[in-house]
Amino acid sequence: MTRDETAADSFFTRHQFLIYRLFSLAGLLPVGAFLVVHLLTNSSILGGAESFQDRVDTIHGLGPLLVPVEIAFIFLPILFHAVVGFVIIAGGMPNVGSYPYAGNIRYTLQRASGMIAFAFIVWHLVHLHWLGAPFRGTALPGFDPHHASSTLAVAMASLGMNLLYAIGMLAAVYHFANGLWSLGITWGVWTSPAAMRRANWLSVGVGAVLALAGLGSLVGIRRIDVDSARALEERRGEARRMLEGGVPATPAAVSADVGT
Amino acid sequence: MIAPAHSSDPSSSGSGEEQRAIRVRILRQDAPGQESYWERHVVPYEPNMNVISVLQRIAAGARAADGRPVAPVAWDCNCLEEVCGSCTMLINGATRMACSALVDRLLEDGEEIELRPMSKFPVVRDLVVDRRRLFRGLEKVKAWVPVDDSYDHGAGPRISPEEQEDAYPLSTCMSCGCCLEACPQYVKIEPVRRDGEAPEAFAERRQGAFDRGFVGAHAISQAMLFNSHPTGKMIADERLETLTAPGGIQMCGNAQNCVAVCPKGIPLTRSIARAGRSATLWAIKRLFDR
Amino acid sequence: MAQPRVLVVGGGLAGLSATMRLAELGVAVDLISLVPVKRSHSVCAQGGINSVNALTRQQGDSEWKHFDDTVYGGDFLQHQPPVKEMADWGPRIIDLMDRLGVPFNRTPEGFRDQRRFGGTLYKRTAFAGATTGQQLLYALDEQVRRHEVAGRVKKWEFWDFLAPVLDGHGRCRGAICQDLVSMQFRSFAADAVILASGGCGLVFGRSTMSMACTGSAISRAYQHGAAYGNGEFIQVHPTAIPGADKLRLMSESARGEGGRVWVPRTPQDPRDPTTIPESERFYFLEDRYPKYKNLVPRDIATREIFDICVNEGLSVERDRPCVYLDLTHIPRQELDRKLHGILEIYEKFQGVDPRSVPMKIFPAVHYSMGGLWVDYQRSAGGGMEEGSPRNHQTTIPGLYAIGECDYQYHGANRLGANSLLSCIFSGLFCASGVIAGGEGASRTAAEEPARLFDSALRREQDRHEALLGRRGGGDNPYAIHQDLGALMTRVATVVRRNDQLAAAYDEVCTLEERWTRSAVSDTGNWTNQNVTFTKSLGDMFPLAKIILKGALLRDECRGAHFKPAFSVPGLSATDPVDRRREAEAWCDRFAANTERWLKSTVARPGADGHPQITYEDIDTSLIPPRPRLYGLVGADLIEEVWRERQASVAEGASRATVAAAAT
Structure with a gap:
C-alpha cells in the first residue's frame, strides 16, 4: 500500500495528536467506565430478579435525564471512539503472520475485538434498547425496564443468542482490558518493561473480573424463571404506581422499593 | 554497496x-x-x-x-x-x-x-531500498546536541553511571530500519515524480509526504535520548512539538514489534512510553501556559 | 570573493569532523560517500580513544608522553611535529566529543572513565561501551545533519569519487563523481577537495575492514599524480574470526582474561577439540614465550600464529588456516561477567558457543598506516602550524587527505585507540588551512571555465562506457579479486620475503592484465554494483603494486613490516664481556639501519604503470629514534648501551655549543 498525500492537511491530520489522545481517553472515560458499570450491574441478576430490578430501577431513577445522559456520556463517546478507531485500523497493516509476537497478537486482537464489539453494540441496541424499537417490530419484544428480568430472559432464551452475547461481551472486555494497558503506555503511566509487565497483570485482572461478571450475567439470566419474575415485577410495578399516584405507603414498603 | x-x-x-x-x-x-x-x-x-x-x-x-x-x-x-x-x-x-x-x-x-x-x-x-525517510525522521526530531561550536569549551556535563547506562543502549541505534519494517503502523510512502515536475518540487512534495507519515520508533527513541542529555534537553520542547505533530507519537499502536525485532535490543517501547509521558505533560503545560 | 566551496570525499570520523568544522567556518560543503555516512567503517572501532586526561596527568602522564608512545610504537617512521600536535589536541578532542553527547562510560562520581590499552602505562583510553567508534561517528553525524538542515552542507550518499579535476597548473579544482543509484556523472567545482576515504583493506580480499574500504578514491588520486607514502605498512591484528565474507575482530581481552592459544600436535586432528588430551595439544605461545605466554605483543602473536599454520602446517583446518583460542577452562559465569560482549559476537556470527567450544581464530589485515603523502608546516613550538594551507595537502595543490587514507600519524605501526584520535584530529585541524589555501587562488573553482570540468567528466564517462562495452567471455572480476586478495594476504601481510614479493609483483601485473580483459555481467545503467565493483577492482592494482614494491625494497624490519631475512637477533653470549661487545655491535647495526632506512617510502605513478619509489627523510628532531626492544633477549643491556651513546652524543653537542660560544 502506498500513500501519496498532496492535498492540504485535513482537520483530522492537523489535530491528530489531540484527537488520538481524546480517542484514548474516551476508551477509558466514559466508555470504559460505562462498560464496567454496565457489566457489574448486569451481574446482579445472579442475585435473582429482585436484585436486578433494583439496579435497573436505580438507573432509570434518572427519569427524563436518562436520555441526554446516555447520549452525551455513552453514545457520542462510543461513536467518536469507533470512528477514530476505524480510521486507525484503516491506517495500519497488521502483520501477525510474519511477526507472531505476543504484543503483535494483542495489537491485532485489539483491532479485531474493537470491530466485533462495535458491531455487537449496534446489534445490542437493536435487540434490547429503546433506540432499536423501530427496527424490532413484534418479533423482538426488547427490554422493558419495568420488567427487567422477565423481558431479558425472553430475549435471551435461545442458546445462539447467549453465544452471540458471550462473543460480543468478551470482545468488549478484551478491548477494554488490553486498551487499558495500552493507554498506560500512550499516556506514559508505565514506561519501563517491568512496569509494563506489572500493568499487564492489572489489565488481566480487570479483564478477568469483567469477563466473569459478563458471563455470570448470562448464567444469571438463564436461571430466571419468567413467570415468577413477571409476578415479582408486577407486584413492584403496582407499588411504584401507588407511590407515583401519591397513595401513602408504609415506610417499609418505600425502603424496599428504592433499594440500593 | x-x-x-x-x-x-x-x-x-x-x-x-x-x-x-x-x-x-x-x-x-x-x-x-x-x-x-x-x-x-x-x-x-x-x-x-x-x-x-x-x-x-x-x-x-x-x-x-x-x-x-x-x-x-x-x-x-x-x-x-x-x-x-x-x-x-x-x-x-x-x-x-x-x-x-x-x-x-x-x-x-x-x-x-x-x-x-x-x-x-x-x-x-532488487534488495536495495531507499531509506531516506528514516534519516529524515532524525532531522525532524532534531536528534543532536545543540552545541555552540566545535571549539574547546572544556568537558561536557557530568553524567552519572546510571544515566550513561540508560542512554548508551539508545545511542547504539544503527538506523537499520528493522523497527519500522516490522511496525504495523509504519506504512510505505512512495511518491512518484509526475510528468513535468521539477526535481526540487518533487523532493519537497516527497518530504511533505514523509513528514505526515509516522516518524517511527527509532526517531522517537532518539528524541528521548537527546531529551535526557543535559545539553540536548535545552531544545526538548522543539522535539516534543515534532513528536506531537502529525505522524508523531500518537501513531504508535503498541504492537511492540519494534523492540522484538531490534537487532541491538534497544528498549524502544520504554522510549515510546517515556515520550508518551513527556508529551502528556508537555501538552498539559502548553494548554495552561498559553 | 564568492563563498568558498569544499568537497569532502568520505563520511567517516575524519570526513565528518572536517565537514563540521568547515560548515562552522562558513564554507559550503559537499560531502560525498559510498554509503550513507552513518554507515561508514568508523563504526567498527570498538576499543576507545586515547588522550592524556586529568587522572593520568596526576600520575605523571603528559601530552609529550602520549606523543612519545605514539612515535615509539610507530618505530619512529613518522614526522614528529604533526604527531606532537595531535597528542596536544587529544584532551580537547575528548572534551569536544563529550560535549557532543558521546555516552562515554562514567565513574561513580560522573567523570569519564578510562581504560588501559597496549603500548602505554597509563589509563588513557576513554570508551563508550564496546562501540566507541560507532558512538563517536554518530555524534559527528548528528552535528553534520544539523548543519545540513541549516543548508550549510549537502550530502551526496551512494556517490563514488572518480577523479580529481586538475587545472592547467596542476591545481585541484573539483572532482568528477558518479551517482551509484542512477549511474549519472556529475562534476563538482570545489576550491579544495578533501579525501577522507579510509583504508584499503579490500586489496587483501577479506580483512577486518568494511566493504566500502576499497581504496579506490586514494588510488584514483594517486593515478592523477598524488604521491603515496609508506604503502607497505599494513597492520595485521592477531586474532580475528575467519568468515566466508569477512574477518571479524576478536578483542585482545579474550587472551587478557586467560584465553589459551593452541593447535593439535597432529596436523588437522579431526577429533572434537574438547576431547583432545592435554599431551596432544601444542600451546605454542606458552611454549616459546614462557614469560609472556599468550599475552605476547600483537606483532609477535600475529607472526607465531601465522608461522604455525603456514610454515609448520599445524592449522586446525586443512582448507583455511586457523588456531584454537580456548576459553573453555574458565567458568562460564566468569566469562559472562568479563567477556560477554565479545563472546556474543563470536556466537552470533559463528553459531557456536565459545564457552563450551574453543574459538577458531587467525590474524587479519586491520589498518593501513600508509596512505596519501601529505605535507605539514612545522610551528615554532615544534607542532603543526594552525591555518597553514600546507597541512594535510597532498602533492596536488588543493587536494587534501585526512584520516586513515593519509600516511601522517602512525608510522610503521599504529597503537590501539590512536586511530580514532588521528581521524578526528586531522579532520578538525585541516579545516582552517584548507580555507586559507583556497584564498590564495586567483579565482574560485566556480569561475573556472566549464570545459575544464566537461572534458574531465567525458573522460570518466568514456571509461565507464568502455567497461560496460566489454563483451562476453571475459574473466570474472570477482574471481580476479579473489586471486588478488589471496596473493596479497599470502605474501604481503605478516611475514615478507623478497623472492615472494618479487614474484607477487609480477603476478599482480598479470592479474591487472586479466582485469583489462574481464567483462561485467550487468551492462545496465541503474544501480549497477557490478560495474562499480569492477571499476574499483581496477584501482586496487596500483595500490597492490605500491605495497609490494615498497615492501620489496625495504630490506629491514620495522613495525608491521617484518622480513625474517633482515631481523636482528638478540644477544646470545653469556660471558659479560662478549655480551657487552654483542650489545655494542647490535647498537652499531641499529644506528646503521636507522641511517639507511629511517625514511618514508614515497611512491609516484610512473609513466610505465609502475610506481616510482623515492625516500623522504623524517623529522625526528623532537624525540631521537631508539630501538624498539619488546621481548628481545638482552634488551636491558642493549638499552643501556644505547642510552650511554645518546648521552655522549648530547654531551658532545653541548660541549661544541660551549666551545662555539667561547670563541
Whole structure:
C-alpha cells in the first residue's frame, strides 16, 4: 500500500495528536467506565430478579435525564471512539503472520475485538434498547425496564443468542482490558518493561473480573424463571404506581422499593 | 554497496563427499515502478556461511538456478558486523540483518532461503531500498546536541553511571530500519515524480509526504535520548512539538514489534512510553501556559 | 570573493569532523560517500580513544608522553611535529566529543572513565561501551545533519569519487563523481577537495575492514599524480574470526582474561577439540614465550600464529588456516561477567558457543598506516602550524587527505585507540588551512571555465562506457579479486620475503592484465554494483603494486613490516664481556639501519604503470629514534648501551655549543 498525500492537511491530520489522545481517553472515560458499570450491574441478576430490578430501577431513577445522559456520556463517546478507531485500523497493516509476537497478537486482537464489539453494540441496541424499537417490530419484544428480568430472559432464551452475547461481551472486555494497558503506555503511566509487565497483570485482572461478571450475567439470566419474575415485577410495578399516584405507603414498603 | 566474492579453495569441496547446495529464492525488481519477480539461485554450501556470503556467490556467478545468465542481484552492505545498519532485508519473511543471518540456522527452517527487500521503503533495485525517510525522521526530531561550536569549551556535563547506562543502549541505534519494517503502523510512502515536475518540487512534495507519515520508533527513541542529555534537553520542547505533530507519537499502536525485532535490543517501547509521558505533560503545560 | 566551496570525499570520523568544522567556518560543503555516512567503517572501532586526561596527568602522564608512545610504537617512521600536535589536541578532542553527547562510560562520581590499552602505562583510553567508534561517528553525524538542515552542507550518499579535476597548473579544482543509484556523472567545482576515504583493506580480499574500504578514491588520486607514502605498512591484528565474507575482530581481552592459544600436535586432528588430551595439544605461545605466554605483543602473536599454520602446517583446518583460542577452562559465569560482549559476537556470527567450544581464530589485515603523502608546516613550538594551507595537502595543490587514507600519524605501526584520535584530529585541524589555501587562488573553482570540468567528466564517462562495452567471455572480476586478495594476504601481510614479493609483483601485473580483459555481467545503467565493483577492482592494482614494491625494497624490519631475512637477533653470549661487545655491535647495526632506512617510502605513478619509489627523510628532531626492544633477549643491556651513546652524543653537542660560544 502506498500513500501519496498532496492535498492540504485535513482537520483530522492537523489535530491528530489531540484527537488520538481524546480517542484514548474516551476508551477509558466514559466508555470504559460505562462498560464496567454496565457489566457489574448486569451481574446482579445472579442475585435473582429482585436484585436486578433494583439496579435497573436505580438507573432509570434518572427519569427524563436518562436520555441526554446516555447520549452525551455513552453514545457520542462510543461513536467518536469507533470512528477514530476505524480510521486507525484503516491506517495500519497488521502483520501477525510474519511477526507472531505476543504484543503483535494483542495489537491485532485489539483491532479485531474493537470491530466485533462495535458491531455487537449496534446489534445490542437493536435487540434490547429503546433506540432499536423501530427496527424490532413484534418479533423482538426488547427490554422493558419495568420488567427487567422477565423481558431479558425472553430475549435471551435461545442458546445462539447467549453465544452471540458471550462473543460480543468478551470482545468488549478484551478491548477494554488490553486498551487499558495500552493507554498506560500512550499516556506514559508505565514506561519501563517491568512496569509494563506489572500493568499487564492489572489489565488481566480487570479483564478477568469483567469477563466473569459478563458471563455470570448470562448464567444469571438463564436461571430466571419468567413467570415468577413477571409476578415479582408486577407486584413492584403496582407499588411504584401507588407511590407515583401519591397513595401513602408504609415506610417499609418505600425502603424496599428504592433499594440500593 | 560493492560486493566482493570469495569462495573457499575449490579443493575443499573435492574431498569426495557429496556437494550440498543452498537454494535461494529472491524477489527481484529491476528499478522503481517496475514489476517484481521471483528468481531462484543455487549456491554451493560452505560451513559458516551467512546470507551476505550467499549473495556474494550469487553476484559472482550471475546465473540463475536454471543456468540462465542474469544480472547480479543488488543489495546493500558495508561492515558485515551488525553495526553499520546497511544490510536489512526480509529473510524467510522477517526483517533482520543479512550479515548475522547464518545459513545453517536458516536451513533448519526449511530447504530454501527466501530473500525479499524491505516492504516499507521504496525499492531501488532488487534488495536495495531507499531509506531516506528514516534519516529524515532524525532531522525532524532534531536528534543532536545543540552545541555552540566545535571549539574547546572544556568537558561536557557530568553524567552519572546510571544515566550513561540508560542512554548508551539508545545511542547504539544503527538506523537499520528493522523497527519500522516490522511496525504495523509504519506504512510505505512512495511518491512518484509526475510528468513535468521539477526535481526540487518533487523532493519537497516527497518530504511533505514523509513528514505526515509516522516518524517511527527509532526517531522517537532518539528524541528521548537527546531529551535526557543535559545539553540536548535545552531544545526538548522543539522535539516534543515534532513528536506531537502529525505522524508523531500518537501513531504508535503498541504492537511492540519494534523492540522484538531490534537487532541491538534497544528498549524502544520504554522510549515510546517515556515520550508518551513527556508529551502528556508537555501538552498539559502548553494548554495552561498559553 | 564568492563563498568558498569544499568537497569532502568520505563520511567517516575524519570526513565528518572536517565537514563540521568547515560548515562552522562558513564554507559550503559537499560531502560525498559510498554509503550513507552513518554507515561508514568508523563504526567498527570498538576499543576507545586515547588522550592524556586529568587522572593520568596526576600520575605523571603528559601530552609529550602520549606523543612519545605514539612515535615509539610507530618505530619512529613518522614526522614528529604533526604527531606532537595531535597528542596536544587529544584532551580537547575528548572534551569536544563529550560535549557532543558521546555516552562515554562514567565513574561513580560522573567523570569519564578510562581504560588501559597496549603500548602505554597509563589509563588513557576513554570508551563508550564496546562501540566507541560507532558512538563517536554518530555524534559527528548528528552535528553534520544539523548543519545540513541549516543548508550549510549537502550530502551526496551512494556517490563514488572518480577523479580529481586538475587545472592547467596542476591545481585541484573539483572532482568528477558518479551517482551509484542512477549511474549519472556529475562534476563538482570545489576550491579544495578533501579525501577522507579510509583504508584499503579490500586489496587483501577479506580483512577486518568494511566493504566500502576499497581504496579506490586514494588510488584514483594517486593515478592523477598524488604521491603515496609508506604503502607497505599494513597492520595485521592477531586474532580475528575467519568468515566466508569477512574477518571479524576478536578483542585482545579474550587472551587478557586467560584465553589459551593452541593447535593439535597432529596436523588437522579431526577429533572434537574438547576431547583432545592435554599431551596432544601444542600451546605454542606458552611454549616459546614462557614469560609472556599468550599475552605476547600483537606483532609477535600475529607472526607465531601465522608461522604455525603456514610454515609448520599445524592449522586446525586443512582448507583455511586457523588456531584454537580456548576459553573453555574458565567458568562460564566468569566469562559472562568479563567477556560477554565479545563472546556474543563470536556466537552470533559463528553459531557456536565459545564457552563450551574453543574459538577458531587467525590474524587479519586491520589498518593501513600508509596512505596519501601529505605535507605539514612545522610551528615554532615544534607542532603543526594552525591555518597553514600546507597541512594535510597532498602533492596536488588543493587536494587534501585526512584520516586513515593519509600516511601522517602512525608510522610503521599504529597503537590501539590512536586511530580514532588521528581521524578526528586531522579532520578538525585541516579545516582552517584548507580555507586559507583556497584564498590564495586567483579565482574560485566556480569561475573556472566549464570545459575544464566537461572534458574531465567525458573522460570518466568514456571509461565507464568502455567497461560496460566489454563483451562476453571475459574473466570474472570477482574471481580476479579473489586471486588478488589471496596473493596479497599470502605474501604481503605478516611475514615478507623478497623472492615472494618479487614474484607477487609480477603476478599482480598479470592479474591487472586479466582485469583489462574481464567483462561485467550487468551492462545496465541503474544501480549497477557490478560495474562499480569492477571499476574499483581496477584501482586496487596500483595500490597492490605500491605495497609490494615498497615492501620489496625495504630490506629491514620495522613495525608491521617484518622480513625474517633482515631481523636482528638478540644477544646470545653469556660471558659479560662478549655480551657487552654483542650489545655494542647490535647498537652499531641499529644506528646503521636507522641511517639507511629511517625514511618514508614515497611512491609516484610512473609513466610505465609502475610506481616510482623515492625516500623522504623524517623529522625526528623532537624525540631521537631508539630501538624498539619488546621481548628481545638482552634488551636491558642493549638499552643501556644505547642510552650511554645518546648521552655522549648530547654531551658532545653541548660541549661544541660551549666551545662555539667561547670563541
